[in-house]
Amino acid sequence: MPPWLYPPLKSLLEPTKESIEFVRRKSIEMGENLGDTDIKLISLAWELKSSGEKVILLTDDYGIQNVASMLDIPWKGVFQPGIREEVKWKWRCPACGKTYNELVRRCEYCGTQVRRTGIGRGRKTT
Ligand SMILES: [Zn+2]
Numbered sequence: 001m002p003p004w005l006y007p008p009l010k011s012l013l014e015p016t017k018e019s020i021e022f023v024r025r026k027s028i029e030m031g032e033n034l035g036d037t038d039i040k041l042i043s044l045a046w047e048l049k050s051s052g053e054k055v056i057l058l059t060d061d062y063g064i065q066n067v068a069s070m071l072d073i074p075w076k077g078v079f080q081p082g083i084r085e086e087v088k089w090k091w092r093c094p095a096c097g098k099t100y101n102e103l104v105r106r107c108e109y110c111g112t113q114v115r116r117t118g119i120g121r122g123r124k125t126t
Contacts (some may be wrong), residue, residue, distance in 0.1 A: 013044055013047075013048075014040075014044075015040055015043035015044045015046075015047050016043075016047065019043040019044075019046055019047050020039055020040060020043045022043070022046070023039050023042045023043045023046060023067065023071070024039050026067060026070060026071060027039065027042070027063075027067045028102075028103070030066060030067060030070060030086075030088060030089065031088065031089030031090070031091070031101075031102070031103060031116070032063040032066055032067050032089070033063070033103060034063050034064065034067065038061065038063065038064050041057070041059075041064065042057070042064060042067055042068060042071070042073065045057050045068065045073045046071055046073060049072075049073055055073065055074065056074045056075060056076055057073055057074070057075035057076070058075070058076050058078050059075060059077070059078065060077050060078050060079055060080050062087075065077070066086060066087055069086045070086055089116050089117065090116075090117045091103065091104055091114040091115065091116055091117065092114065092115055092117050093107035093109070093110065093112050093114050093115075094112060094113075094114075094115055095107065095110050095112035096109055096110045096112070099117075100114060
């Protein structure tokens with residue numbers, strides 16, 4: 001049985017394109033760079049939850065936990081206590097200090113590789 005979803009799914013379901021798009025957009029907004037499998041997993045949980053099913057995402061991936069929290073999908077860490085609150089990511093250039101709200105690889109001013117910084121609910125966590 002897939003360790004991801006509880007209760008176990010009777011059959012393997014595929015999330016719709018719409019919910020995949022929705023979740024992808026949300027995760028990008030939050031600054032989470034999740035893979036296709038992660039996005040599909042969250043989309044599926046989101047769909048099941050919307051249709052009234054009781055779902056709990058079992059995952060130790062902080063990115064998934066973060067997006068799930070934002071979408072109000074209950075989750076549980078398998079081995080780790082998990083994040084305490086949603087984290088909004090920002091990116092900051094270590095060279096010139098410019099901050100970005102969206103994922104950028106390189107600073108548009110000086111070309112330095114930009115680092116990710118977590119911002120929890122208006123409170124700085126770094
Ligand atoms: Zn810079």
